[in-house]
Structures are given as C-alpha cells and as structure tokens.
Amino acid sequence: MDKSEKKEMKWIYEEIVGRIPPFSLLSYKYSILLQLLLLLVIGIFLGFVFNIEQISMLYGSLAILVAVSWSLLILQLAPTLRKFRAPLSKDENELLERYKDILFNRNHYEAVPGLVIFIPFMFYLFYQGTDLLEMWLGKEPHIILLLFVSLLIWDICYRMGLGLWTSALALWRSIRLKRLAEKRTELEHTPYTELRYLQKLDINNVFFGIISLLLLPIFKTDEFLFTVILVFMFFVTFTSVISAYIISKVPWLPPDIYDLVNESSFAYIGTSLGGITHVTPVVYVFDGQKIYFNTSKEAKKLKTMQQNNKVAFLIDKRDMSNIYENKAVMFTGEVKIYGLIDIPLRLFSMLGALKLFMKKYPEYTKKYSSSELPKAWQLTPIISRILVEVKPVKIIYWRGAKQISVPV
Amino acid sequence: MQIPDEMRNILYANYFGYVCTSDRFDQPHLTPVFFVYDENSQKIFFITNERSKKIKNLTENPNVSITIDIRDPVNPFNNEGVMAQGTANITDRAPIYFLSEETLQLYYDIYLEFKSKYQKVIDNKPMGENDVIIQINIEKMVYWKGPHFKSLKFSKDSQVFF
Numbered sequence: 422m423d424k425s426e427k428k429e430m431k432w433i434y435e436e437i438v439g440r441i442p443p444f445s446l447l448s449y450k451y452s453i454l455l456q457l458l459l460l461l462v463i464g465i466f467l468g469f470v471f472n473i474e475q476i477s478m479l480y481g482s483l484a485i486l487v488a489v490s491w492s493l494l495i496l497q498l499a500p501t502l503r504k505f506r507a508p509l510s511k512d513e514n515e516l517l518e519r520y521k522d523i524l525f526n527r528n529h530y531e532a533v534p535g536l537v538i539f540i541p542f543m544f545y546l547f548y549q550g551t552d553l554l555e556m557w558l559g560k561e562p563h564i565i566l567l568l569f570v571s572l573l574i575w576d577i578c579y580r581m582g583l584g585l586w587t588s589a590l591a592l593w594r595s596i597r598l599k600r601l602a603e604k605r606t607e608l609e610h611t612p613y614t615e616l617r618y619l620q621k622l623d624i625n626n627v628f629f630g631i632i633s634l635l636l637l638p639i640f641k642t643d644e645f646l647f648t649v650i651l652v653f654m655f656f657v658t659f660t661s662v663i664s665a666y667i668i669s670k671v672p673w674l675p676p677d678i679y680d681l682v683n684e685s686s687f688a689y690i691g692t693s694l695g696g697i698t699h700v701t702p703v704v705y706v707f708d709g710q711k712i713y714f715n716t717s718k719e720a721k722k723l724k725t726m727q728q729n730n731k732v733a734f735l736i737d738k739r740d741m742s743n744i745y746e747n748k749a750v751m752f753t754g755e756v757k758i759y760g761l762i763d764i765p766l767r768l769f770s771m772l773g774a775l776k777l778f779m780k781k782y783p784e785y786t787k788k789y790s791s792s793e794l795p796k797a798w799q800l801t802p803i804i805s806r807i808l809v810e811v812k813p814v815k816i817i818y819w820r821g822a823k824q825i826s827v828p829v
Numbered sequence: 830m831q832i833p834d835e836m837r838n839i840l841y842a843n844y845f846g847y848v849c850t851s852d853r854f855d856q857p858h859l860t861p862v863f864f865v866y867d868e869n870s871q872k873i874f875f876i877t878n879e880r881s882k883k884i885k886n887l888t889e890n891p892n893v894s895i896t897i898d899i900r901d902p903v904n905p906f907n908n909e910g911v912m913a914q915g916t917a918n919i920t921d922r923a924p925i926y927f928l929s930e931e932t933l934q935l936y937y938d939i940y941l942e943f944k945s946k947y948q949k950v951i952d953n954k955p956m957g958e959n960d961v962i963i964q965i966n967i968e969k970m971v972y973w974k975g976p977h978f979k980s981l982k983f984s985k986d987s988q989v990f991f
Contacts, residue, residue: 686902691859691894693851698894700849700859700912704905733859739845751859784903819861 430499430521433529434579449499453492460576461485464569471566477557480639484573490632491580494625495587499525501618506828509675510609512601517611520594524587535582539575545646546574553643577636581653584633588626588660595619595667602671608818610675612828616668623665630658672709675827678750678818682707682736686781688714691733692725699725704785705736705811706777712752712811713774723758723807730755734811737819745821752813754829759808774808832871832981836972839897839911840866844947846875847896850886850917858882864895865942871983873913873965874939880959884919893917893965906975915968915983920961936962 431439435453438444444452461482468478502521508514523530546554558566598611598619633654640646672679691700699722705714712734716723726732737749759771778785816827831837846864851857860883864875873895877883887893898910920932928936939962970981 687900689847689849689859689896691847691849691851691857693849693855693857696851696855696890696892697914698849698851698857698892699914700847700894700896702896702898702900702908702910729855731854731856733849733857735847735859735861737845737861739861747861749861753856753858782902782905785905 430503430525432525432583433532435496450493450496453496454489457485457489457492457576460488460573464573467566467569471558471563473558473566477559480557481570481573483635483639484577487632487635488573488576488580491584491629494629494632495580495583497625498587498622501622505615505618506612508609508611508615509828510601510605510611512604513598513609513611516594516597516601520590524590531583531586532579533582534585535575535579538581539578542574542578543571551643551646553640553646556642557639581633584626584629584657585653588623588629588657588664591619591623591626592660592664592667595623595664595671599667599671605676607677608675608825608827610673610827611671613673613813614829616671616673620665620668623661623668626661627658627665630654630656630661633657669710673829674816677748677820678816678827679709681738681748681750682712683709685736685738687736689735690714690716690722691735692722692729693731694725694729704778704782706774706781708773708777711770711774712813713777714809714811715778715806716809718807723809726756726758726809730758732756732811734813747819747821749819751817752811752815753817754814755812757810757812759810771808832970833972833979835909835974836911836970836981837866837868839899839909839972840873843897843899845897846873848875848883849894849896850883851890851892852886853889858886862895863943863947864897865939865946867939867942871967873967874942875963875965876939876943876960877963878959879919879961883963884961887917887919887963891916891918893963895965909974910972912971913965913967913969914971915966918964918966920964935964 431449435449438456439449439452444456447455464481464485465478467473468481502524505517505521508517525531545551554562554570558570562570602611631654633650636650637647640650674682686704687702688705689700690703691698693699701720701722703714703716705712707713714734732754734752734754735749738747740747759767763771813829816829818825818827844863846862847859848862848864849857849859860881862875862877864873866873875895892914893916894912894914896910896912899908900910901907920935967983969983972979972981
C-alpha cells in the first residue's frame, strides 16, 4: 500500500484536478496543459463580457503563460525521479529516498509554501489599498472576475511555492549528497546517469527562476510586490545554480575506480573500424570528472575514431608479484575529439587538461616539445597533439580475478 | 621467416597482453590477458573463459588485436611495444573425450607453456572447466620504440592448427 503511493509521486493540486473529468481522462502533463488552456479561454471570454481593457487581458495571459512554463518544468521532476536507479551506497540511497519522500509526501508539505504566499498576498491585494486590482480590472469589478483572478493568483502562488520548495530541497539534497560521497568506500557511488538527472532538474529550476521575470510587468506599479518577485527570482535561480554546481562536483566513479584512474599512469585505447580492431597505449589525465587522453595527429587511431567514435579504454595496475591484487577498469563508450572549433567554447577545459598533462607527465611534455622529434610527435598543443575525451557508457572493473560491472 | 629480435624480445619478456575485440556494432572491448607466443607457428595464444565478452565478440567478429608493451612513466623514449592484428580461432568447446587429437595436443603444449611462463601465478592449477584457448593468427605486427615505428606483414601460409 505504501509502495503504490510512493510510486504515484503526485502533488495535491495536480492530484485533485486529475480526478475531475475531463482532466482525469488525460495524462498528467496534458491535463495540466488543458487546464491552463481552459483558464486562458475563460479569461478572454470574461474579458470581453465585462469589457476589460486589452492590457489587463495581456497581463492575465502572461500569468497563464508563466504558470504553463512552470508546470512543464516542474512536472519533469516526478517522471525523472521515478526512473531513478538506486545508488550503490546505502547512505546515498537513504538520502535520495528521503528526498523523494519529502518532495512527494503524503501530508503534502509542498502546498504549504504556496498557501503561505497566497494568503498574505490576497490580504495585501484586498485590504492594503494597493491600486493593483483597479489597474487590472478597473473600478468595482464584478464578483465573477474577482473569483477568476483569485483562481489565477492561486495558480501562480501555488507554483511559486513549488519552485521554492523544490529548489530549497534540491540544495539540501546536493549538499548532503556531496558530504556522503566523501565517505564512500570501495565501490559505493551514485551512477553518472543519476547525477546528470539531478543536475538537469536543477537546471530546470534555474529556468523556473528566470521565467518569473515575466511577471514583473504585471506588478510594475507596486514596488513592494515587484521586489518580492525579484527576490523570488534570485532565490530560486541561485539555489538551483549552486545545487547544480555541487552535483557536478560529486564523483561519479566509486572510490576504488576513482583511485585507480587517478593514480595510474598509462591507459590502453581500443578502437574498431569495419570490425578491424586496434589497441595502443596512451597517456591520459583525469580531473576528477572527465578523462582525457592525447594522441598524435598522424595516429592511426585518430583516423579510426573520426569514423567510429566507439572505444574501449582500459586502465590497470599490473603487478606480477601479487596477481590477486591486480586491478583494472575498462570504460566502453564514445570519445569526443577536440578540434579547433572547440577552442572558443571549451577553452578552459582544454587548457585545464593541458595543464594536467604537464603536471602528470613533466618529462613527456619536455621531451615532446623538443624540435628534433618528428613533427607529429611534438607537443605543440592542439596543433599536432589532439585532445580526446572519453565518455563512458559502461564500466567493467576487475579486482583480482573478480569481474564487476559498475553502473554508469 | 623469423620475426625481428626486438619484437620477439617483447613477446617473450612480458606477462600482460591487452586484447581488443569488437562486436557486430563495431563497439570495441579491451581486457588484459596472460598470453604465450609460439615461435614455431608464429602465433599468440591466450586462455579465457568461454562465457566472456571476448568470446561473444570473437564469434560475431573474429578480428582481434593484442598489444604487449613496456611502459616508462618518466621517459617516453623508452616506451616499447608491439601490436599484433589478426584473426582468432577458438578451440572446440567440448568434453575432453570428444576433442580431436590435434586439439588435445595443442591444449597440452600451450598449457605447459603457460605453466612455465606463469609458474608463480597459476602454480599447479589445472585449466578451468570453462576455459578455452584462443589462437591469434597474426596478419600484421607493428613495433615501436620511442617515436620509431616498424611494421611487418605476415603471409597467410603459416601453419594452421585447427
């Protein structure tokens, strides 16, 4: 019973609306869209009936547009979290379960921030003598119009509340996850795909914050509410940017593999073209998140990778004295070959990789720069040594004779 | 024809080989293996579990390459290695009494060679139940030392085992 409720992951407002036909007949996403479209139609209809000024109808439509965009962004949360695979760390799994549980709690905490915004806002609007109502609806508006505007205000406030709720929770989750990740042992980790999902949701929330700027014209005559919207925008945007940044710093490799990749000096790159395979040793660097290797512009493997960018990349520790302690990791996936076009966009990551190469292989860098070498071997950055990034899809890890498949 | 000394030395003096296979979608796969080089037949052999991904790939695509090298983390000019490219034969996977005499002889010879080479590691352990011997029929071999390359093509008439 508990389980099915957890799987639902719906918020109260969407759940109630979802039970009323015709919304109950549609999928979650379309029911929200239809609902807001209906609001728009009713709004325009009422506008004509009560002879509302065009600018007011524009304001109303703007508010509905904001509500639609917010809904579409925030509604990605549940499906994304639903396909989330459990992290391979007990603590991190518990954290994410707790995060999901609070986010979609049975007691519907998510409606609280919305109410906390809605009630004082209505109070402010009707009793504080602001001229907003008059600006929107004219003098002595009809009760139906007032009801409609209240509904619209609730739609906006409720979603603003969701924005605050989700972005604050996301920041808390990211900070906790980063801390837990520092205490991992052996093969504990949260897979790369899941970390990217979390980051994507955070970036959605950044847009959520920015979209609220569209509300500013509606409140332009009221300095106080204007400021409130700005504060809201800054809060949501900044917490989400910080949350996404923290997630980007969570290692996607479990500590055993992280250390192996970090400490080893050589790797092998396997390529294949038309079934003919090719394998050579390469030097590589790891910045904690990305793996780069270097290849000569003349190398056969470069030509192969340009035609088929699927690779196998292996890093190992070889020790004949203790064979059962040997470790190896193989990444299969694709490569991104950096070229001149990438310089403007990825200059910093390219320079960062180059710096790591100079630090990890000082002798190599020195020797490769000597002009007595064949041209293809000279370490003239970018021009004759090509930077390649490994983008793993699958990880196989060997410890002694044991083979373990590690989710990415 | 004998392969040049520097290539032979590498093949004899090193314990790890890196085998690259690829599946029918051209997705490469790479694993470290123990291997032996047989001078007479000019072939490389390694043992692997018949359920491994390598075997699955080799049944889809028999092309294989193996790299054996010496790596110097300080001086790249000391880096030395060979890469052999060719096709793989997988020995019959059947109970011993169904195997042909040549295959049995091959198992015996290769296994003895493995034993003498990897004495320290495999002790007196018999070959695993699901292990099979893979024979690499070398078609091309590349040798490098520092920035210098040398490449060698093999004729197809070299002796075939099975």
